[in-house]
Amino acid sequence: MADTKDALSASEKTLHVLTAALEHSRFTDIVAASGLAKATVHRILGTLVASDFIAGDGERGYRAGPGLMSLAGRALASVDITQIARPIVDRLVAEVDCTIHVGMATDSEIVYLIRRDASKPYQMKSRVGHGMPLHCTGMGKAVMASWPASRVAELASRVGLPARTPDTITDLDALNAELERVRARGFATDLGENEIGTVCVSAGIRDHTGAVTHGLSISSIALEHPGTSIEQYADAAMDAAAEISRLLGAP
Incomplete structure (x- = not known):
């Protein structure tokens, strides 16, 4: 042959x-x-x-x-992550019936690029185009977990770690410990740290250089997903983020 x-x-x-x-x-x-x-x-x-x-x-x-x-x-130059990610986000919404976000990291915020709502009667307060602090959001922590400790410290020194809820991590040592946990598990969570009563599980999205520049989150309300139960969707978040990363040319 x-x-x-x-x-x-x-x-x-x-x-x-x-x-x-x-x-x-x-x-x-x-x-x-x-x-x-x-x-x-x-x-x-x-x-x-x-x-x-x-x-x-x-x-x-x-x-x-x-x-x-x-x-x-x-x-x-022609890459538009919203066009690339949207079919994956639509499929994920149908799979988990939770709100899906895709966000882009700046030097201090995660800016929402996509919000796709579930069939539930409630809606998240997030808005496309709005930014939230990195340290208290699941997508933000998924991005920051790829940073060296010096960059995390510089962010804390420059803009602080302000509390948005009683559960927000506001101490640098505690944030570094949380980011180490994110690195070990491959996903991040926000359990009422950015908004009381809202939870999410998130994963980082890598660009063609391998850098984590965006994040994807599966979000819900704590009444429906109490405690850490939102983590049941961690694999789904990581798989979707990995698929988007691959389409962006990530190594």
């Missing part, structure tokens, strides 16, 4: 070589990663170099070329 690589079309072989060349600089490694014959890889690399998608040569190594960088820049 012929090797499956032999059955690939010319365009598929080119994509294999391009992907390998972006992950490896040496010719021998590109050949191994692509699974194609040396002569085929050499020919395709020549075409990619001539078209500026790949730069370099067998002696100096290969890297992304100016043509590919320009194309990548245009692609990234």
Whole structure:
């Protein structure tokens, strides 16, 4: 039986070589990663170099070329996370029947980009375009958990950790302990810390560089989800956030 690589079309072989060349600089490694014959890889690399998608040569190594960088820049500039996330959010609302938020982190707030309500008679007070402090929201803590301790301390020094409810974490040591817990579990919660009677479970969304720049939350009211019972949706939040991250090009 012929090797499956032999059955690939010319365009598929080119994509294999391009992907390998972006992950490896040496010719021998590109050949191994692509699974194609040396002569085929050499020919395709020549075409990619001539078209500026790949730069370099067998002696100096290969890297992304100016043509590919320009194309990548245009692609990234056109990314709209609300369009990417909305179908996933709609599916998640139908699955858990809770309010779903997607927010973008600034240097001190989480700004709501999407709010999709459940079928319940109540509604969250959140509004698209409004920002809330990072330290007291589930999405904010999911983002901050990816930060080094020095950045968390700088935020606390610059804007403080103001109390929005009696349950808000207002002490830096306590916040760092909470963020360590978020890192260990992979999700964050807000159990009445931002708004009395409101709870949520959240996960971070990564961009194409791997940085956690956004968050997704599943929100409800404490009367319906008392104590920590909102955590039953932690896996759903993490799976949805991971799917959005993948569509954003996260490694």
